[in-house]
Amino acid sequence: MEKINAELFTLTYGSTVRQLLIDNEENVDAVNVQLDKMGYNIGIRLVDEFLAKSSGARCRDFKEAAEMIAKHGLKMFLGVTASVSNWNADNTECSLIMDDNPMVDFVELPEQYSNLSYCNMLCGVFRGALEMVNMRVECWYVRDLLRGDDVFEMRLKLLEVTAESYNDED
Amino acid sequence: MIVCAAVVGPSYNPLHLQTFALDDDPLKYHYIVHCALDVIDERLSPPSPRSRGAGGNDPCLGYLYSTEDFKVYGYVSNTHVKFLLVLDDPETKDVRELFHRFHSAYIDAVSNPFQLPGHSITSRSFEARLRALASS
Amino acid sequence: MAPRREVAESCLEFLYIELVQSYERKDAECAEKGDGRASRAALESIGFQVGQQLAERYTIDRARFADHLEVIKFICKEFWSEIFRKQVDHLKTNRHRALFVLQDDRFRWLRHLSLPAEQTSNTEAVAKYLVFPCGLIKGALSSFGVNCEVTAEISEDARKPTQCSFEVRIK
Numbered sequence: 126m127e128k129i130n131a132e133l134f135t136l137t138y139g140s141t142v143r144q145l146l147i148d149n150e151e152n153v154d155a156v157n158v159q160l161d162k163m164g165y166n167i168g169i170r171l172v173d174e175f176l177a178k179s180s181g182a183r184c185r186d187f188k189e190a191a192e193m194i195a196k197h198g199l200k201m202f203l204g205v206t207a208s209v210s211n212w213n214a215d216n217t218e219c220s221l222i223m224d225d226n227p228m229v230d231f232v233e234l235p236e237q238y239s240n241l242s243y244c245n246m247l248c249g250v251f252r253g254a255l256e257m258v259n260m261r262v263e264c265w266y267v268r269d270l271l272r273g274d275d276v277f278e279m280r281l282k283l284l285e286v287t288a289e290s291y292n293d294e295d
Numbered sequence: 296m297i298v299c300a301a302v303v304g305p306s307y308n309p310l311h312l313q314t315f316a317l318d319d320d321p322l323k324y325h326y327i328v329h330c331a332l333d334v335i336d337e338r339l340s341p342p343s344p345r346s347r348g349a350g351g352n353d354p355c356l357g358y359l360y361s362t363e364d365f366k367v368y369g370y371v372s373n374t375h376v377k378f379l380l381v382l383d384d385p386e387t388k389d390v391r392e393l394f395h396r397f398h399s400a401y402i403d404a405v406s407n408p409f410q411l412p413g414h415s416i417t418s419r420s421f422e423a424r425l426r427a428l429a430s431s
Numbered sequence: 432m433a434p435r436r437e438v439a440e441s442c443l444e445f446l447y448i449e450l451v452q453s454y455e456r457k458d459a460e461c462a463e464k465g466d467g468r469a470s471r472a473a474l475e476s477i478g479f480q481v482g483q484q485l486a487e488r489y490t491i492d493r494a495r496f497a498d499h500l501e502v503i504k505f506i507c508k509e510f511w512s513e514i515f516r517k518q519v520d521h522l523k524t525n526r527h528r529a530l531f532v533l534q535d536d537r538f539r540w541l542r543h544l545s546l547p548a549e550q551t552s553n554t555e556a557v558a559k560y561l562v563f564p565c566g567l568i569k570g571a572l573s574s575f576g577v578n579c580e581v582t583a584e585i586s587e588d589a590r591k592p593t594q595c596s597f598e599v600r601i602k
Contacts, residue, residue, distance in 0.1 A: 131436035132406070132488065133481070133514060134443045139408030140480040141450060144473050163453055167445045174441055202439045227436050231406035233418055238409070305576070352495040373490040374483075374574040395492060402488050412483060 126178055126201055131227040138228050142243060153241045160242070164249020165256075172254040175201065187260055187283045188212075191219050194251060203227055207279075217283040220267070224276045234271045243271050248279060259287045297393070297429040298365065298383050299324045302401060303332060304413055305375035311416045315429040316383075324381060331367045331379050334359040339371065354398075355391050370394040376401070393428060400424040444543055450474065451559050471562050478566020485567070486574035489513055499601065500524070502575045503531050510571060515539045515564075531599040533568075540564060541585075541593040557585045561595065568597060578602045 142156070149155040179197055184190040195207040203226065211220040228244050242248075248264035255262045261284045268278035298319065302311040312328065314321050338356055356369040359379075368390045370378040378397050380390060404410060404421040454470035489510060496502045507519035516539055523532040544560060561583035569581040579601045586594035 127440040128437040129440045129443060129516075130513070131438045133485070134438050134446065136406060136408075136481045136484050137443060137446060137477070139406075140477045141446070143408040143480065144477045147476075148473060159453075163449050166452070167449050171441070171445055202442050204436065204438055227438055230436070231403050231408075233407050233409065233420065235409050352497060354492065354495055371495065372487065373493060373495055374487050375576055376487075398491055402484075402491060405487060406484050408480070412480075 128204075131204070131230065135227055135230050138246070139232060142241075146238070146241075151237075153238055157240075157242045157245045160245035161249040161252070164246035164251075165253040166249075167246070168250040168253020168255075169257050170253075171202070171250065172257040175254065184258065186216075187286075188216050188219075190255060190258065190260060191221065191281060194254075195221050198254070199223070207277075219281055221279045221281060222276050223279075224270075226270070226277060229271055232271060239272060242266050242269065244269075244277070251279075251281065256287075261285045261287060296383060297380055299327070299379075299381040300397060300425050300429065301328045301379040301381075302416065303328065303377040303379070306413075307332065308413060309415065310376070310413075311421070313422060313425050315426065327362060327365065327367060327381055328379055331359050331369055332377065334367075335369050335371060335377055338369075355394050357390060358387050368394075370398065372398060396428050397425070400428070444540075447540065447563060448544070448560075450477065450563065455559065474559075474562040475566035475569070478563040478568075479570035479573075482567040482570020482572075483574045484570075485510070485514070486571040490575075496575060499577055500528060502572065502577055503533075503599065505575075506568065506571065507533055510568075511535070514567065529601045531601075533597045533599065534594070535597075536591065536594045538593050538595045541595070554585055554587070557595075558583070561585070561597075565597065568599070572599065 142160070145156045145159050146153070149159065175198055178201060184193050191209050195209045200206050205223060205225050205227070207221040207223040209219050209221060212218070226244060228247070232243060234241060234243060244266070248266070251264045252262055263282045263284060265280055266277065267280050268274035268276055270277055296315070298316045299312065299314045299321075301309070301313075301324065304310050312321055312324060314324060335356060338359075354370055354372055356371060359367045359369045361367070365381045365383055366387060368380045368382065372378070378394055378401070380393060380397065382388065382390075400421055401416075404416050404418045405412070407418060410416060410418065451474065454474055458467045458470050490505075496505065503522070507522050511517065511519050515535065517535070517537070519533045520536045521532075521534040523534070524530070541557060541560060544557065565581040565583050569579060572579050572581070579599050581597055581599050583595055583597045586592075588594065
């Protein structure tokens, strides 16, 4: 995996968020939705690269998928890891906890954007990527470093496991 | 020690002024900053094209001038941002390292996507880094 | 100083491709069928801000530039290497130094685009991906006090799909 200095990516992401706020006339909720949507589109493309570079790692269930994202996916792309915790009883919901994320280097959220989920794109990425391995999920932040919490906590909820569709034409 | 740090934009727009001595009135430094900018202007003009040597294009201008109580130092970045430090030490000091840290803090502050270019800097971490600089 | 943090280069690629495509979709959805000017302006503006920020970051402790030519040379070498991971291959200057053409024979940000086979439509499809880098360059130059317009063209030579030239016109 080729690496670059994080700042070029970090600044581009920040400038994107700022531009989306302008495009949406400062409507923070609309920007949260837009970030998630963009992330989803990225997720469905990125999963191929992830599977190709992680030497055929497969995850059989949601639990393994969550671990895979936390330990390998985040590491491979953003150079950080998360811990997986707070599972519900039937293993369909968990939290990814991150104490660091290069996306928020330099960022200080102004008060008027206190409802902005600055890293919401990441939720979309998880949603898109997991959908490509037949898991439909919901993802949202419950704790956010930029909004005064001491860590990022993302909640990941499995909605359904879709049937595997084999496309062997190519 | 450093008693005041100021950042002035390319078109002489004030971006930041912070004082470090207790009960200090920032107003009294405005005049000092103003005079320092005049000295900087003088140093930089005429824009001697290709006049290398003698540190002609060194961003660190160093010592600029003194008042009764203070010595004022300056640094100009490639983006024409002026950095000023006011010190109360009677002897002239090597301030290169101080300005490097000052400029680094500024670079991170303007990397905040919500910091609008040309607007005064409102960043808690920038202020904290300058406080650390002043007490170092 | 803290060690510089790294991320996968593909993070940037995915983000940048999605940015271009999301503005493309927005244009398509637009009821009045705008000419895409607003989207181009938005993409350029995203690049512009990043270019300004990087200009400050990449020149810390560097001797101040003596003139425009020195700034342009910095863009061709250090700036290009940091962002596009190689230097500009050819720099052309006109006599009055109001126009600079920076040619990159293998522009890195085009290498992963999968494009339709039709050569004619390619040029237009690729052009959209050059708006953001144009903004980056313009933002950096403006920070150094060089007011200019930056436009880009791709090579018409089908054998050189990632060759492109950036034209810097000083105002």
